[in-house]
Amino acid sequence: MTPRDNSEGRSEPDFYRILIGAWAATDLEASLKVIAQGVCDVAGFGVSGLSVLRDSGQLEMVAVAGDPAAEKLLLGTFRPVSELEKDVADSIPWGNSLRFVPHEAVVGREDDLGWVADFEPLDHPDAWLPLNLLFALLHDVEGNLVGSMSVDLPVDGMLPNAERLRLLSRYVNQAAQAVAALLERDRAADHVRLARASRTIVQRASGVFSLDQLIETIQPSIAEGFRAQGMWLQAFDNFGRGRDAIYSTDDREIDLPDWLREVAHDTAEIACERNEIVFISENRPDQVRHQPSHDQAVVFLSTINVETAMLVPLSAGDECMGMLVLCRNPGSPEWNNAEAQWAADLGRDLGRAVFNVRTAERDQQLLAELRALDSYKSQLISTVSHEFKNPLTGILGHLELLEDADVDAEVRRSLDVISRSAGKLESLAQDMLALARAGDPHRRVVALPIDLVAVIDEVIDLNSLEAARRGLRLEVDAPPKALVSAEAADLERICGNLVSNAVKYSRDGGAVAISARVEDSNVILRVRDEGLGISEKDQEQVFTEFFRSSNPEALRMPGTGLGLAIVQRTVRRHGGTIAVASELGKGTTFTVTLPAATARATRDSASGTS
Ligand code: ADP
Numbered sequence: 001m002t003p004r005d006n007s008e009g010r011s012e013p014d015f016y017r018i019l020i021g022a023w024a025a026t027d028l029e030a031s032l033k034v035i036a037q038g039v040c041d042v043a044g045f046g047v048s049g050l051s052v053l054r055d056s057g058q059l060e061m062v063a064v065a066g067d068p069a070a071e072k073l074l075l076g077t078f079r080p081v082s083e084l085e086k087d088v089a090d091s092i093p094w095g096n097s098l099r100f101v102p103h104e105a106v107v108g109r110e111d112d113l114g115w116v117a118d119f120e121p122l123d124h125p126d127a128w129l130p131l132n133l134l135f136a137l138l139h140d141v142e143g144n145l146v147g148s149m150s151v152d153l154p155v156d157g158m159l160p161n162a163e164r165l166r167l168l169s170r171y172v173n174q175a176a177q178a179v180a181a182l183l184e185r186d187r188a189a190d191h192v193r194l195a196r197a198s199r200t201i202v203q204r205a206s207g208v209f210s211l212d213q214l215i216e217t218i219q220p221s222i223a224e225g226f227r228a229q230g231m232w233l234q235a236f237d238n239f240g241r242g243r244d245a246i247y248s249t250d251d252r253e254i255d256l257p258d259w260l261r262e263v264a265h266d267t268a269e270i271a272c273e274r275n276e277i278v279f280i281s282e283n284r285p286d287q288v289r290h291q292p293s294h295d296q297a298v299v300f301l302s303t304i305n306v307e308t309a310m311l312v313p314l315s316a317g318d319e320c321m322g323m324l325v326l327c328r329n330p331g332s333p334e335w336n337n338a339e340a341q342w343a344a345d346l347g348r349d350l351g352r353a354v355f356n357v358r359t360a361e362r363d364q365q366l367l368a369e370l371r372a373l374d375s376y377k378s379q380l381i382s383t384v385s386h387e388f389k390n391p392l393t394g395i396l397g398h399l400e401l402l403e404d405a406d407v408d409a410e411v412r413r414s415l416d417v418i419s420r421s422a423g424k425l426e427s428l429a430q431d432m433l434a435l436a437r438a439g440d441p442h443r444r445v446v447a448l449p450i451d452l453v454a455v456i457d458e459v460i461d462l463n464s465l466e467a468a469r470r471g472l473r474l475e476v477d478a479p480p481k482a483l484v485s486a487e488a489a490d491l492e493r494i495c496g497n498l499v500s501n502a503v504k505y506s507r508d509g510g511a512v513a514i515s516a517r518v519e520d521s522n523v524i525l526r527v528r529d530e531g532l533g534i535s536e537k538d539q540e541q542v543f544t545e546f547f548r549s550s551n552p553e554a555l556r557m558p559g560t561g562l563g564l565a566i567v568q569r570t571v572r573r574h575g576g577t578i579a580v581a582s583e584l585g586k587g588t589t590f591t592v593t594l595p596a597a598t599a600r601a602t603r604d605s606a607s608g609t610s
Pocket of ligand 1: 160501503505529531532533534542547548549550554555558559560561562563565588
């Protein structure tokens, strides 16, 4: 077939201008439309179409210029690449890049074409016929097929002559190169966009502590970065499907049926196991585990205006933490490999984020439960001690009345036993009340500058009789003054308890050393004895309420096991710390660090302000 000479195309510089225009458009589709239009204009064709090869293996018609009817029918349609291969097999090369399939070879395959020009051919041996195909394959610099370009309806109704064919070849060549470059630019831009979005998403995800907050924080970046018009983020919890959020750019309320949730959950678990992404789209069948589920899902998605979805499992190690389903509306491009790759990476990052958030939530819940339990316990202790007090006051009052009563020796002995026991009960009730008060988070510390050295002196006085009785030396090493910011009664209790314990658990004839030191903004109180000592195992529990040592020698001493628990809570209430160092049989040292009173607080208290 020899094309007739009917060349009347426009000049080449025109086409360069068109290519520059195409490059200036930021959107790939808009750029390709400029090129398709340019080919129509300069090469004299009524229709020109550009398809690009998608990662799904289908050719998508992304730009159609010229005939509006053709554009309406063809734009956005998909053809398997095998059909293009068939066209190539039936074609004869024209020039160095064009391929021509004559009308006769296409007869019978009209349905594959999607659109057939409707016109009456000229009565000429070289007339253009309706089923003629003229197209070029588009390759990238490495020779990979990236798409195809086709033209139809020559404006003069004739097959191109030799000169026009030469020009057309040149335009098509240049257009093909431009299309391949534009596709490359688009792919690079995709990578940059996805990388940026992923970074933002991961950054935001790492700063949150609840699943709801996580979902809310990352939604906009995911939608924007992945160009998704909708998304469904489901974070599985420890027991099943957990919490989810559905988001659509047009703010629609979307209700997902239960069967779909179940299919998605199963699919996510399997996808996680296989380390893969699942596409839900008519163009990519066979992705969801059961084909009927896939088809059903595609049909359901179409009712909520979603054409194609990508299900990304969120994984942490082997465990599936949830899933992310990204959705695109009809008319949007198919997901490409780069997007799937970034989505898979993001799935792993988000999986870890969900795992961390889940762990943090579980910890918080546990902490809240423990706090509630602790508060209940304190309340119980406080109530019981209060209830003890009234009858005890009655008993002790009447015992006092009986003190001078004239009773025989046996009754007197009984009264003494009752009195001692009531006394023990009273001190237990007092300790329990003190414990509840020391642990009450609602009680504010009203701290004043208190001189620890003066408190030590008082405590020594209180213990000196007992110390003397047992031949114990009480040694003090302290500066003239050491002002602590504390409540006076609390400081007395801390110091008193530690010293009386040191005395109680010392062997007769030993020494108890009490020291006070001001260090930076702290005051350090140390009480050291050479007594029974505390085993390493017991040291772990000495501050627990009602704990008494397992050492039988220590157990012989009277006690409730509440003293150190009260001391620790009181120290903490004042923002201080307490530590124990001990060796069984050798002695024990308790070290308390409390905030020193600042110069200002001291001045304020001296002038009566607070
Ligand atoms: P208790 O009323 O039993 O003295 P505490 O809470 O004050 O209760 O002390 C808890 C336990 O820690 C005591 O039963 C004792 O075994 C041990 N303990 C406390 N202080 C000393 C010490 N200075 N030396 C040896 N053991 C001590």
